[in-house]
Amino acid sequence: MSRAAGPSATDDDRPLVISVPHPRSLALILTDARRRQLFDSYQVVECEPGGLAALPDPVLAAARYIIGQPPIDAATLERLQSLRCIFNVESNLIDNMPYPTLFERGIHVVTTGAVFAQPVAELGLAMALDLARGVSTAARAFREGREAWGGDGNQGARLIGGSEIGLIGFGDLGRALHRLLTGFGVTIRVFDPWVPDAILRGHGVVPATLEEVMAESDTVFTVAAVTSENQAFIGAAQFAAMRAGASFVLLSRADVVDFDALMAAVRSKHIQAASDVFPEEPLAPDHPVRTLDGFLCSAHRAGALDVAFKRMGDMVLDDMDLMDRGLPPMLCKRAERETVARMRSRPVTTN
Amino acid sequence: MSRAAGPSATDDDRPLVISVPHPRSLALILTDARRRQLFDSYQVVECEPGGLAALPDPVLAAARYIIGQPPIDAATLERLQSLRCIFNVESNLIDNMPYPTLFERGIHVVTTGAVFAQPVAELGLAMALDLARGVSTAARAFREGREAWGGDGNQGARLIGGSEIGLIGFGDLGRALHRLLTGFGVTIRVFDPWVPDAILRGHGVVPATLEEVMAESDTVFTVAAVTSENQAFIGAAQFAAMRAGASFVLLSRADVVDFDALMAAVRSKHIQAASDVFPEEPLAPDHPVRTLDGFLCSAHRAGALDVAFKRMGDMVLDDMDLMDRGLPPMLCKRAERETVARMRSRPVTTN
Amino acid sequence: MSRAAGPSATDDDRPLVISVPHPRSLALILTDARRRQLFDSYQVVECEPGGLAALPDPVLAAARYIIGQPPIDAATLERLQSLRCIFNVESNLIDNMPYPTLFERGIHVVTTGAVFAQPVAELGLAMALDLARGVSTAARAFREGREAWGGDGNQGARLIGGSEIGLIGFGDLGRALHRLLTGFGVTIRVFDPWVPDAILRGHGVVPATLEEVMAESDTVFTVAAVTSENQAFIGAAQFAAMRAGASFVLLSRADVVDFDALMAAVRSKHIQAASDVFPEEPLAPDHPVRTLDGFLCSAHRAGALDVAFKRMGDMVLDDMDLMDRGLPPMLCKRAERETVARMRSRPVTTN
Amino acid sequence: MSRAAGPSATDDDRPLVISVPHPRSLALILTDARRRQLFDSYQVVECEPGGLAALPDPVLAAARYIIGQPPIDAATLERLQSLRCIFNVESNLIDNMPYPTLFERGIHVVTTGAVFAQPVAELGLAMALDLARGVSTAARAFREGREAWGGDGNQGARLIGGSEIGLIGFGDLGRALHRLLTGFGVTIRVFDPWVPDAILRGHGVVPATLEEVMAESDTVFTVAAVTSENQAFIGAAQFAAMRAGASFVLLSRADVVDFDALMAAVRSKHIQAASDVFPEEPLAPDHPVRTLDGFLCSAHRAGALDVAFKRMGDMVLDDMDLMDRGLPPMLCKRAERETVARMRSRPVTTN
Known part of the structure; x- marks a missing residue:
């Protein structure tokens, strides 16, 4: 489940990222250079959408970012004590995580649909x-x-x-x-x-x-x-x-x-x-x-260009860099407490 | 050949325009409003491309503008003593008039291809x-x-x-x-x-x-x-x-x-x-x-829009107005002494 | 303390605004038309910076917006159960309210310094x-x-x-x-x-x-x-x-x-x-x-134009309108959990 | 009067320029690089405003360009058989040359006031x-x-x-x-x-x-x-x-x-x-x-910047290059037959 370069190296003080980009893939959203940057700067634990709760406590406790929108139940969220941001690279917000708690705790949920x-x-x-x-x-x-x-x-x-x-x-x-x-x-x-x-x-x-x-x-x-x-x-x-x-x-x-x-x-x-x-x-x-x-x-071809997907990865990494430095994300768009329910009701987004 | 409102009215002191717009037509290049403006502000003598030399002396002597590029021989040009400008609405310059004399006399030859x-x-x-x-x-x-x-x-x-x-x-x-x-x-x-x-x-x-x-x-x-x-x-x-x-x-x-x-x-x-x-x-x-x-x-359809042709007429009338006031034309593009030969070599224009 | 048109009319179902714009004044930040709009669309309770805690419970309980940044202690904030947004029209954020609680509750604190x-x-x-x-x-x-x-x-x-x-x-x-x-x-x-x-x-x-x-x-x-x-x-x-x-x-x-x-x-x-x-x-x-x-x-004159102050009021009213409709504010700038401490350290704002 | 690099070298087939930029000077309007370009690409004969008529016939006969607006009488103009352009770097057009003849012969008179x-x-x-x-x-x-x-x-x-x-x-x-x-x-x-x-x-x-x-x-x-x-x-x-x-x-x-x-x-x-x-x-x-x-x-200081004067020289040299290649000038502005009299009436121009 985790790469060799993952968090087993206990003295690794790089921030930890859980990667669950489904239905996208890291290959889709990252250029080679950006992929190297991700794996050089962060411990990356890759997992399946349903596998989050099964991750070991130290991984969940250390995780600073999640790429993707896996289902998260309240108990798992409680274990994610270092979490700063969930990067939803699908763009639609599915109602599969406790948004009120996320907002209370100040954990950003951001989307990359602007690409x-x-x-x-x-x-x-x-x-x-x-x-x-x-x-x-x-x-x-x-x-x-x-x-x-x-x-x-x-x-x-x-x-x-x-x-x-x-x-x-x-x-x-x-x-x-x-x-x-x-x-x-x-x-x-x-x-x-x-x-x-x-x-x-x-x-x-x-x-x-x-x-x-x-x-x-x-x-x-x-x-x-x-x-x-x-x-x-x-x-x-x-x-x-x-x-x-x-x-x-x-x-x-x-x-x-x-x-x-x-x-x-x-x-x-x-x-x-x-x-x-x-x-x-x-x-x-x-x-x-x-x-x-x-x-x-046109057969729903307007947005799905490779260059757009690659820009998703750029935005994710740039915003991670900002949050690593104690700043809020600036590239991705945040889910808002007021509109998240409305946004969730959109079966598919434009973008 | 001439309209009723034409130069037969000897006390008509409106400037005289000879209209030979072939292969265009006044209907193509003038909106209704512009057509009214032309016929209200000017005496208009319409003639066929080959008919210029046959126009009566007073018409030629009084003509301030020609719309079109009819063949003009040296003798006819000599009779056009008030001529200020030839409006070539076809855009290509054909070698059918004595350009050196036109330049010497300061008669503008202008094109409307910019439309x-x-x-x-x-x-x-x-x-x-x-x-x-x-x-x-x-x-x-x-x-x-x-x-x-x-x-x-x-x-x-x-x-x-x-x-x-x-x-x-x-x-x-x-x-x-x-x-x-x-x-x-x-x-x-x-x-x-x-x-x-x-x-x-x-x-x-x-x-x-x-x-x-x-x-x-x-x-x-x-x-x-x-x-x-x-x-x-x-x-x-x-x-x-x-x-x-x-x-x-x-x-x-x-x-x-x-x-x-x-x-x-x-x-x-x-x-x-x-x-x-x-x-x-x-x-x-x-x-x-x-x-x-x-x-x-695309079958040579890029330029030939009705709105473009109508803009030709706008440019012609605006430049007539400037020249009526003793100013040089500003909307149409002038044939240049240096490049007219080169422009004439173009069998068809860029449009 | 409260205007005649204020909340004493118990059947008044207009949203309630507490106005404490010190050191600005409503007259500074609102044109006449905007002032009318404020008092027509909202119940407005005006109070002094130190007077918030002394407001009656029903006023605090009903208050949807605060204009200004009066000191707010934890107990008073607890009584402000309908609060959606604090409009800081001074631009500097003073450390005089429990920001962590504000963020947890999702109460916006916004500034108008962009004017x-x-x-x-x-x-x-x-x-x-x-x-x-x-x-x-x-x-x-x-x-x-x-x-x-x-x-x-x-x-x-x-x-x-x-x-x-x-x-x-x-x-x-x-x-x-x-x-x-x-x-x-x-x-x-x-x-x-x-x-x-x-x-x-x-x-x-x-x-x-x-x-x-x-x-x-x-x-x-x-x-x-x-x-x-x-x-x-x-x-x-x-x-x-x-x-x-x-x-x-x-x-x-x-x-x-x-x-x-x-x-x-x-x-x-x-x-x-x-x-x-x-x-x-x-x-x-x-x-x-x-x-x-x-x-x-120049003697610190760059920002303090009347037109800038009046735009503050425009922004406040436009954002109130958005929040009244269940949308997040878009005109004013939000204090961010990550940077509010840093912003508070600014003794005076850029503007 | 003429420089050593001047037209005495009879086998010099570089085009000839007569330089009379008074009241400007070549030093004012040319950067070092542009000055080198002028003297490398052209034979340059420098003379005083009043000295044009006294230049030897071969110089006048060969002169392609004049920089400046020296007085030119009809007889001297007749001797300037290769003249293509007079670059008036003062911007005002003084009535000291036979403009109608210049227009008839198609000699451009251009100004650099746009700088x-x-x-x-x-x-x-x-x-x-x-x-x-x-x-x-x-x-x-x-x-x-x-x-x-x-x-x-x-x-x-x-x-x-x-x-x-x-x-x-x-x-x-x-x-x-x-x-x-x-x-x-x-x-x-x-x-x-x-x-x-x-x-x-x-x-x-x-x-x-x-x-x-x-x-x-x-x-x-x-x-x-x-x-x-x-x-x-x-x-x-x-x-x-x-x-x-x-x-x-x-x-x-x-x-x-x-x-x-x-x-x-x-x-x-x-x-x-x-x-x-x-x-x-x-x-x-x-x-x-x-x-x-x-x-x-402001004491008539708006235009007289060194950088503006230097741009004059740039325009002159760029337009010479165009005319050397048989093209009309494009950088400088031409005196127009219709308006030259009006322009001459301006005692001083802005530009």
């Missing part, structure tokens, strides 16, 4: 540009010898530059999209009831209602995570309120929209759409969205 | 993002029920953010691309022998040789117009020098590359490519690039 | 520009009829644009300075042992050692708060290592530098300096820094 | 910040032991960040100011009748009338050169229309304002002002502006 913001935002922009210019549709026509040349191929084509953009949600992903759009000279309206207007204005975006975002945008990016409160809050009425020919790009969770209504709005040619997420994944082979013209599909 | 920079740059970025993330390839697979989900679908996927970008050419189009990339945190190297290093540095890009651009970029955008000097200057050696897995995006003219060598480099899986221009247009139905995996094709 | 970042940064830039161009020195000479005209008055003058900048510290203030310098095309090196390199790089600045910052900058801004660890860590050796003619701008705390060594470095003409903070405040009338040429003095 | 934009803009921002925060006034008080500490010293202090800025003029200098203000989050209104709205909007500033700029700005920067048309176009009415407490910063020419009205507006405490230019220079020792509180004075 997905940049890759998801880039795919989102790629999709918006694709819809605006018909890139993939025209590429398919070209492949099949049906292409239209020059202006003939640009019916309905439009620019993102100078257009009006709507963001539903302004977390890490919304902010990454905002950053990518810096050079486009766009107006950005944001609907996010969790983010105060002062913060939105500080970022140079316009606070707006959902209605304003839907009605006054050429492209709407949906980047809000689903909670119990916002199931399918974007439906037929919202799509009908969109500008004719506008684009709806769905990047977070299929559950925030009425997916059938979205397909209907595209089928009627009122709007175009792109989505990386679907009501069921994988999707049925005969699902009608597959061949719906004006609907660009 | 294409933004649409071409946006398509270029769309293509680069498509190659980096496999958007159109994955969309086709999804349509056909062959999609790979999540990380399985991201083999070779990479970010543009934080990557190294090469630009071959730094005219309007290169600058537009640079602007679009503002929010991506990229390093941009530029090879453009016509632009002094001080100007490149002033824009925040790194002056570089062609070799450096090819060898040190994750994505190369080719945005240089072809001249007699740079036919096929990017060939097999240059593609071989690129990073494995890098992207080559061709936006200006097919003639600047050895197209066969480009296809070979893609076929060998060394690089990916995207192109909006081709050695022959339209392309033969059986041209092998059509089905070449890793090569994204 | 000072923008005004201090603007004064810092003003001082750097003043030293670079001799603004105030030349203005005094002009007043006294001793001015030198044109280039004669520009001995030693230099640009900030394109120069190399060093920041010692990269908290709110360092980031505000970085933002103000966006348009100057400068290279910025940062020394901040509390901020990981990845975060610095993410902001587009260069992580550096103290030695590099001192030796390779044309202007050094010192924006680090003093802690027990960094008393006078910038002294004669550091000043000697600076570039001849460079500027040292001190914005945070006089204690981080050896002030005599700084004066000596200026007196020797090796560097120029500006400071908003001094070893003793107010400063002795005959202190030699007052008339030291090349040393620009 | 002053950055230094003048930096001083302008320094002055605006000084007025907003009372930097120099407080420094003088501190020197004299009369300083007010903390908030007591901040009566009337305000931020530039987030404020409304007006620019009168949007040439090189206005654009440099706009760039410096990038990080301040300001709204910028511009009045410049010579610049079309489309160009202003393209820069992200708001086209405005003079009335709007005066009435809706917290700080007005006057960066317009004086022409015969705009003498004293900003007077008592305009100053009265400004916001109470606003700042007026004069950077271009004293003649564009009614200077007495400006002083009166400051004396009445309605506005504050700063100026780098004055109705008479040098100014009378007893001129009342010297001791006028709220009026910050």
Whole structure:
């Protein structure tokens, strides 16, 4: 269970890390250099998700960090007297540990989901540009010898530059999209009831209602995570309120929209759409969205880039270094007492 | 030939414009509002490209502006005593008028090709993002029920953010691309022998040789117009020098590359490519690039957006207004005594 | 003690706020509109710093927020069963409440010191520009009829644009300075042992050692708060290592530098300096820094702008609104379990 | 008159430059490296302003460039058969050469005044910040032991960040100011009748009338050169229309304002002002502006920095290199047929 370099060397005064990164692996989240850094700077005890309680007392007593989110019962947590931080590298918070006690004891539970913001935002922009210019549709026509040349191929084509953009949600992903759009000279309206207007204005975006975002945008990016409160809050009425020919790009969770209504709005040619997420994944082979013209599909590929996973490891090691020096973590995002229950209710996160 | 509101009204003291916008039309380049502005503020004489010499002397003598590039012989030019500017809305300069005399007399010949920079740059970025993330390839697979989900679908996927970008050419189009990339945190190297290093540095890009651009970029955008000097200057050696897995995006003219060598480099899986221009247009139905995996094709659609054409008319009217007030044109780009011959050698413009 | 609109109305179900903003006042930190908002949305009980324990049980039991940092003993905290947040509007954390219990109970203690970042940064830039161009020195000479005209008055003058900048510290203030310098095309090196390199790089600045910052900058801004660890860590050796003619701008705390060594470095003409903070405040009338040429003095005026104080109130009310909705505070900065002791050691804040 | 390395070596095929940079000198405008480059790459004939006509025919016939603006009569110009460009390094265009012939022959006359934009803009921002925060006034008080500490010293202090800025003029200098203000989050209104709205909007500033700029700005920067048309176009009415407490910063020419009205507006405490230019220079020792509180004075020092002069030489050499290769100049600004007369009427320019 433990490596040779592990804690058996009783005079090893390096801090102890319990590694349970399932469903990720250390190989996924660490570059070679970072892996060496981990094993050089720390005693690392690797264990299986279910194996935590079975670790010897000295290991649990010494453990400063846990990488992963193994189930932890109250008794085991009691034995983890040196624990400073649990690095949840899966991003979703499962309700499998006594959060109130963790908060009381000041043990950080942090997530690394922010690494997905940049890759998801880039795919989102790629999709918006694709819809605006018909890139993939025209590429398919070209492949099949049906292409239209020059202006003939640009019916309905439009620019993102100078257009009006709507963001539903302004977390890490919304902010990454905002950053990518810096050079486009766009107006950005944001609907996010969790983010105060002062913060939105500080970022140079316009606070707006959902209605304003839907009605006054050429492209709407949906980047809000689903909670119990916002199931399918974007439906037929919202799509009908969109500008004719506008684009709806769905990047977070299929559950925030009425997916059938979205397909209907595209089928009627009122709007175009792109989505990386679907009501069921994988999707049925005969699902009608597959061949719906004006609907660009991506098979939940937005975030899962190798470079994103490797950045997880970077963040974990950088935050360990801060906590080793008596400082709070700065790279990973902390679970908050107020919102952890809400975050736990998310079956899968955007990021 | 002339409209009712034309110069027959001898007491009309509005400046006179001869309109010969062929192959464009006033309807293409003017919004309704701009069209009204033109006809309200000016006497407009519309004529066919070959009809200029046949216009009555008073019309020629009074003409302050010509929209279009009709053939003009020396004798006709002599009759155009009030001429201040020829607005070439086609963008290419054809050798059909006595340029030396135009320069001597200080008559501006200006082009409106800058309107294409933004649409071409946006398509270029769309293509680069498509190659980096496999958007159109994955969309086709999804349509056909062959999609790979999540990380399985991201083999070779990479970010543009934080990557190294090469630009071959730094005219309007290169600058537009640079602007679009503002929010991506990229390093941009530029090879453009016509632009002094001080100007490149002033824009925040790194002056570089062609070799450096090819060898040190994750994505190369080719945005240089072809001249007699740079036919096929990017060939097999240059593609071989690129990073494995890098992207080559061709936006200006097919003639600047050895197209066969480009296809070979893609076929060998060394690089990916995207192109909006081709050695022959339209392309033969059986041209092998059509089905070449890793090569994204667009049928010369990058610039020809309605919004771009309408901006031409905006520029023409804004510059007329400046010249009416005794100022030089500022929106359109002037043909230069030094480079007009070189620009004329371009069979087609970058747009 | 309590207003008429206060908690005597037993059927008042508005959340209860205890207001003890000393040494600030509600009038200082709230605009009229914000004051109305506070008193409309909340029951407000105003009390003196020493009067908290004497408040009736129902008030303490109902209090959701405290504005200010009155002394709180363990017994009183026990009575504050609904408390969610203490808004410290003074910015310094005094050791006058049981922080461990606050952390255990998950009661936020937050500070509003971030409001000072923008005004201090603007004064810092003003001082750097003043030293670079001799603004105030030349203005005094002009007043006294001793001015030198044109280039004669520009001995030693230099640009900030394109120069190399060093920041010692990269908290709110360092980031505000970085933002103000966006348009100057400068290279910025940062020394901040509390901020990981990845975060610095993410902001587009260069992580550096103290030695590099001192030796390779044309202007050094010192924006680090003093802690027990960094008393006078910038002294004669550091000043000697600076570039001849460079500027040292001190914005945070006089204690981080050896002030005599700084004066000596200026007196020797090796560097120029500006400071908003001094070893003793107010400063002795005959202190030699007052008339030291090349040393620009400001009497701790950098942060204390009315607009900054009013922003405190904005932040407090926005964060109350978030917490009323079950969300964590986002505008104010939280005291952290790890660093609160260190923050408490600061006799005066950066701002 | 000519250097040893001059054109006497008849087999020297380096292009020939006539150097008459008066009132500048080559030493002023060239770094050592650039001076070497000039003398290595070109035959350089140095002469006095009045000495051009007396140069030997072969020198005049071979001269490709003139650095300076010596008087040139028609006969001498006729002898300058290889001339491509006159580099006016003084910036003002004096009416001492046959401009119409120069334009006909396509000989460029270019100016290097753009080098002053950055230094003048930096001083302008320094002055605006000084007025907003009372930097120099407080420094003088501190020197004299009369300083007010903390908030007591901040009566009337305000931020530039987030404020409304007006620019009168949007040439090189206005654009440099706009760039410096990038990080301040300001709204910028511009009045410049010579610049079309489309160009202003393209820069992200708001086209405005003079009335709007005066009435809706917290700080007005006057960066317009004086022409015969705009003498004293900003007077008592305009100053009265400004916001109470606003700042007026004069950077271009004293003649564009009614200077007495400006002083009166400051004396009445309605506005504050700063100026780098004055109705008479040098100014009378007893001129009342010297001791006028709220009026910050600088003795025409804004542009004349050594680094600016050295950039002149950089531009000259870079443009020579372009023209040697058959390209038009790109760094220096060309005199325009339409505006040269107007530019000549400017007795002195800002830039």
